[in-house]
Amino acid sequence: MYLTIEDNVADLLGEPRKCLYRCQKYIYGLPDAGKAFYELYREHLKCHGYISTISDPCLFVKHINNDVIYIWIHVDDTYVCGTNKCVVDEFFRILRLKFDITTKQEVDSYIGIKHERLANGDLKLTQPKLLKKLFQTWEVTESTKDSYPSKQYISDKVVREPVDRIMYLTLLGGLIYVLKTRPDIGFAVSYAATKSTSPDTIDWLELKTILHYLYNTQNYGLILECLEKGADLVMTASVDASYLTYQDSKSQTSFSLKFGASGSY
Structure with a gap:
């Protein structure tokens, strides 16, 4: 990767102005940096017997005798689970051979998704931070009577006029991300997406209905039920x-x- 630097920065570093510099390290935040780190991480894991899955190249698995460990990586964040504490500790040891790491035994959230272990062993997944941001951005501050994610508006009571397409797409994009833990809004969001080319006031009201429904059902989430042993x-x-x-x-x-x-x- 090559770049130029401002004249005052070049002067501060004692380097000539108007030159092209080659980076010796990737700059954090650039797409190429994430790709390069993934490739470095992947090769280190492969060298120690961890295999990336065909369905998801960011999910790695390793079988050790009767135990198995799963590693899911998202840039420099890693989620680990195994059938035995020993295989997890061994994974941490291998990571420390190449990287400086910090670990957390009990994980309550990962890449914006909160994990809550229920009393019966089930796992509940929610996105409270994202919902809070959406409510604040679109000024949803109180409950409504919207008990379903979709509602039919009578066209003769609402004047159909074009609305800002960027505004519509911005809210739609946020709702699509909420789908990760709220599949109950899937149909309504999918239908709203068909209106994204030229949305009008009724389309906007229907999209806001989904948001009001989420506000009224903030305690809902995706439940992963715990299987009985064996x-x-x-x-x-x-x-x-x-x-x-x-x-x-x-x-x-x-x-x-x-x-x-x-x-x-």
């Missing part, structure tokens, strides 16, 4: 198809995956 993790797949539903397309298909008794994806 029970198999069963995946159930469902497929739906429809034909000639719309004039501009011939067919639509959809599918859902369900692990155990937990929510569908």
